[in-house]
Amino acid sequence: MPGFLRLLLTVTQVATAGMVIGLCALHGPWWRDGRRGADAAWTVAWSLALAGVCMANGLLTAASESWAAPGLLLVRFVALSLAVVLSFPAMAVYASGPRARVLMVVSGAWYATVAVLWVSTDLVFAHRVTGGLPVYGPLAPALSLLPLVGVGAYLVRAVRSRPVDRAGVVLTVTGTLSAALLVVAFVPPVSIVSELLQGVWVLPLGIGLHVVASSRIATLQRDADRRAAMRDALASLANAALFIKEPERILAQATASGRQLVGDPSIDGTVRPLGRNRFVTELYSVEGRPMDQDDTVFLRDLARVVSGAAERQALTARLGRAAFTDSLTQLLNRHALDRSLAEALEKANVERTRVAVLFCDLDGFKQANDRHGHEWGDTLLVRTAEHLRDVVGDGPLIARHGGDEFVVVVPRAASLARLRVVAERIRHEFTPPGQDAIPVSITVGVAAWHPGEPVEPSALVRDADLAMLEAKRLRSGVAVYDGALRARVTAQSTLRRDLQRGVAAGELVAHFQPVTDTSTLEVVGLEVLARWNRDGRLVEPADWLPFAEESTLIEEVGRQMFQAARAGMERFGLPVAVNVAARQLDARDFVDQVVAAWGDSDWDRLTIEVTESALLHDADHVRRALVALADRGVTIALDDFGTGYNSLSRLAELPLHVLKIDRAFVRGIGTAQGAAVLRAILTLAEAHGLEVIAEGVERVDELTALVAMGVTTAQGNMLGRPAATLPLPGRTPCLPQWRIPRPRTLTPAGSA
Numbered sequence: 001m002p003g004f005l006r007l008l009l010t011v012t013q014v015a016t017a018g019m020v021i022g023l024c025a026l027h028g029p030w031w032r033d034g035r036r037g038a039d040a041a042w043t044v045a046w047s048l049a050l051a052g053v054c055m056a057n058g059l060l061t062a063a064s065e066s067w068a069a070p071g072l073l074l075v076r077f078v079a080l081s082l083a084v085v086l087s088f089p090a091m092a093v094y095a096s097g098p099r100a101r102v103l104m105v106v107s108g109a110w111y112a113t114v115a116v117l118w119v120s121t122d123l124v125f126a127h128r129v130t131g132g133l134p135v136y137g138p139l140a141p142a143l144s145l146l147p148l149v150g151v152g153a154y155l156v157r158a159v160r161s162r163p164v165d166r167a168g169v170v171l172t173v174t175g176t177l178s179a180a181l182l183v184v185a186f187v188p189p190v191s192i193v194s195e196l197l198q199g200v201w202v203l204p205l206g207i208g209l210h211v212v213a214s215s216r217i218a219t220l221q222r223d224a225d226r227r228a229a230m231r232d233a234l235a236s237l238a239n240a241a242l243f244i245k246e247p248e249r250i251l252a253q254a255t256a257s258g259r260q261l262v263g264d265p266s267i268d269g270t271v272r273p274l275g276r277n278r279f280v281t282e283l284y285s286v287e288g289r290p291m292d293q294d295d296t297v298f299l300r301d302l303a304r305v306v307s308g309a310a311e312r313q314a315l316t317a318r319l320g321r322a323a324f325t326d327s328l329t330q331l332l333n334r335h336a337l338d339r340s341l342a343e344a345l346e347k348a349n350v351e352r353t354r355v356a357v358l359f360c361d362l363d364g365f366k367q368a369n370d371r372h373g374h375e376w377g378d379t380l381l382v383r384t385a386e387h388l389r390d391v392v393g394d395g396p397l398i399a400r401h402g403g404d405e406f407v408v409v410v411p412r413a414a415s416l417a418r419l420r421v422v423a424e425r426i427r428h429e430f431t432p433p434g435q436d437a438i439p440v441s442i443t444v445g446v447a448a449w450h451p452g453e454p455v456e457p458s459a460l461v462r463d464a465d466l467a468m469l470e471a472k473r474l475r476s477g478v479a480v481y482d483g484a485l486r487a488r489v490t491a492q493s494t495l496r497r498d499l500q501r502g503v504a505a506g507e508l509v510a511h512f513q514p515v516t517d518t519s520t521l522e523v524v525g526l527e528v529l530a531r532w533n534r535d536g537r538l539v540e541p542a543d544w545l546p547f548a549e550e551s552t553l554i555e556e557v558g559r560q561m562f563q564a565a566r567a568g569m570e571r572f573g574l575p576v577a578v579n580v581a582a583r584q585l586d587a588r589d590f591v592d593q594v595v596a597a598w599g600d601s602d603w604d605r606l607t608i609e610v611t612e613s614a615l616l617h618d619a620d621h622v623r624r625a626l627v628a629l630a631d632r633g634v635t636i637a638l639d640d641f642g643t644g645y646n647s648l649s650r651l652a653e654l655p656l657h658v659l660k661i662d663r664a665f666v667r668g669i670g671t672a673q674g675a676a677v678l679r680a681i682l683t684l685a686e687a688h689g690l691e692v693i694a695e696g697v698e699r700v701d702e703l704t705a706l707v708a709m710g711v712t713t714a715q716g717n718m719l720g721r722p723a724a725t726l727p728l729p730g731r732t733p734c735l736p737q738w739r740i741p742r743p744r745t746l747t748p749a750g751s752a
Helices: 003-026 028-032 034-062 069-094 101-120 140-161 166-185 192-200 202-241 247-262 293-324 334-351 365-372 374-392 416-428 457-474 483-505 541-550 553-572 582-586 590-598 619-632 648-652 663-667 672-687 700-709
Strands: 125-130 133-136 267-273 279-285 355-363 397-402 405-410 441-449 478-480 508-517 523-534 537-539 576-579 606-611 635-641 658-661 691-694
Touching (some): 003 034, 034 069, 069 140, 140 166, 202 247, 202 293, 267 293, 293 334, 334 397, 355 416, 355 457, 374 397, 374 405, 416 478, 441 457, 457 478, 457 483, 483 523, 483 553, 523 541, 523 553, 553 576, 553 590, 582 590, 582 619, 606 619, 658 663, 658 672, 672 691, 672 700
Parallel strands (some): 523 576, 606 635, 635 658
Antiparallel strands (some): 267 279, 355 405, 397 405
16 A cells, blocks of 8 residues: 555544544533533443544554554454444444344454454454555454444344434434444455455544534533523522512513523413411413423522512511500500601691690509409400590600500691590590499690601600609599699699709708607607708708609708717717618618718617508518617617508518608597507507507697696607707606616517
8 A cells, every 4th residue: 555545544533533532522511510520421331432443544544564563453344343332232223223232242242253263363353464564364354344234233123113313313324324334344255455445434424423512412412501591590689689679570670581581472470368377379370381490400599589578578577566565555666656756746847736645644554454364455455545545646756665555646737625535525425345343534735846846756656755744643534734734743743843943952951850758758860861951941841852862862951960960969979860762762872871871880779760651662671771780779660650652561571760640640540540549559559569659739628638638759840840940848858768678579570
C-alpha cells in the first residue's frame, strides 16, 4: 500500500475515533440528569468501544508491516467484541427495548472464547501478516460475526414491541448500515478495502450517535431552560406574595405562570380555607391534558406558594386583631384606643370639631366578681360592651381601657349637655345579668377636647377619668369635666406639688395634744399631730394628709413625726403617741424606720396608734411588725375604735394595749343608745385587759358621763387643743399614770 494512502487511512480512522470520543463529552449533560444517568453511562461505554475500534484500526493501518501488527489486530478484535456486546444495552436505551442481560452475557462469553482461540490456535488468526494484510483462519468470519445475528434479532424485537422515537429510528438505520459494512469487511478474501472497512464501519453509526446526542442535548437544554423559568416564576410569585394582600390576586398570577410555562391555556385554580386558619390551593387543567413530572411539580409548588401566602396573611390579620382588640369583649384594647384617639384628635384639629371621651367604670364589679366567680364577671364585661354598643351606636369608638373600665371616643361630638344625656343613658339603661344583693352600675365621666386646645390624647382620657372619680365621690353617677372641676383638680395638683416641696424643705411641724386624767385633769401624755406650715399659714390636715397617704410622702412625714415625738418626750417629760398610716405599716422595713427615727432607748414612753382599716392590709406582716415593737416596750393603741371593719376576735390576736373610743361614740353619750354602746366597749376592753381613752371630748357633760362610766383618760379640745407648746395644768406626774402594765398573753393568730 502506498505510504500516502496508508497515512490518509490512518488519519481518517483516528479522526473518526476522535469524533466518537467527542460524542462522549456531549453526553455529559445527559449523564448529569439524575433520571437518565444510567442510560448515558451505557451510551458512553458503547461510544468508547466504537472509538477503540476506529483507533485500533487506524494504528493497525499505520503499522501493518511492523512487528506490532498481530497485537494491534487482537486489540481491534477486543474493541469490536466490546462494541457488539455493549450494543445491547445501548439499543435498549435508544430503541426503548427490553433488558438484554442474557444476550450480553452470551455475547461476552462467545467473544471470550473466540479470543482464546485467537491466541491459542490458527482457526481465527494465523498469527502472520503477508503483504501488509493479516492472514485469518477459516473460522474467523463466522466466529466474529455470529453475535451480530443476536444484535439484529434484538433490534427487530425492540422495534416491534413498542413505538420507537426519532432517535431510535436514526440509530436503527445508521446501525444497520454500520453492521452491513462490518459484514462486508469480513467477506473473504482479505483486502485493503476490507481492512479499511473494519475501522470505518463505525462512521455511519458515529454520525447517527452525533445526531441523536445533539438532539438529546438540545432537548435537555430546553428542559433546563424551562425548569429555570419555572424556578424564576416561583421566586417571582413568592416575592409578589409578600406585597399582595389578596390571595385571589396571588392565585391569578400563579395561574398565569402555569398557563405560560406548562403550555396549557385551560389551567385554572382555586384557593379554599380549611379549619384552623389553613388553606388549600389547586391548579389543574380544565381540559384534562396530560402533564409530565416537571409540570406537575411546578403546579404543585405554585399552589403551595399561594396557600402559604393566604395562611400568612390570615395569621397577620389575626395577630393584628389580637394586638388591637380585647379578646374577651372584642372591643378595641388600650393600645388601639391610644392610636385611634390620637388620630381622631388630629383629624378634629384640622376640621375644627370637638372630640369627647366618656370614661365608664363598673361600680361593685370586684365584689360581685368575688361573689359569683370569674366566669360570671366575664359575662358581665361582655354584657357591658354590648350595652355600650347599643347606646352609642356605630359612630363612636369603644375600647376596654382595662379591668372593668371602658372608654367611648365620640368624634364630632355634640355639646356637653347632649353628652351628659348619653352618659345618663349608659348609666340608667344598664341591666346587669341576674339579680344580686350587690348592685352593679356604671359611673361615667365626660370630658371634651375643643379646637385650639393642645392635642394630648392621654390628657383627655385623664380628664374623663377624673370626672368619673368625681362622680363616684359625689355618688351622682355622671360628672362632666368642666371649669369648676378643672379648677379643683388644678388646685389639688398644685397642693400635691407644694406638699412634696414642703416635706423636703422641712415645713412640717409637730403639734401636741394633751392626754388628760379625767379625775385630776392632769396631763399624763401627749399625742403628736403633724401640721403643715405653708407660707406662714397652717394647712388643715384634712386638706393635705390624704394626698400624702396616697404617695410615699407619708413615710417621710412619719419619720419626721417620730423624730419630733422623741424631741417632745424629752422636752416635756411625758409619754408621746404617734399616728401611723396604713402605707407606713405596709413598708417591709417599717420597724427599722421607727428605730432609726426614735432611737434605741425609752421605748416604754412611745405609743403607736393604728386604725382598724390599716390592720386590713397584709395582716401577717402588720402583726409581725407590731409584735416586734411591743417586744421592745412600745404601747400599741387602736385608734378610732368602732369605725373600722375588723372583727372583735382579732383583738386577741394583735398586741394591743389601748382602745381609743372614736368621738362619734363620745358625742352620743347623752342618749340611752350611745351610753349602751360605750358601756359595751368598756366591757370589751376590760375583757381583753385593755386601757380606754376617749377622744373628742368637747363638753363638760361628756366628761362627767365618761367619769361616771369609769373612763380614766380622755383628750379633746375642751381639755387642750393641739399646739407647738403645751401649757401643763396641775402637777406633772413622774410616771405616766395613764399607762398600765401589759402582762397579758396573746392568742396566736388564727386560733379560736
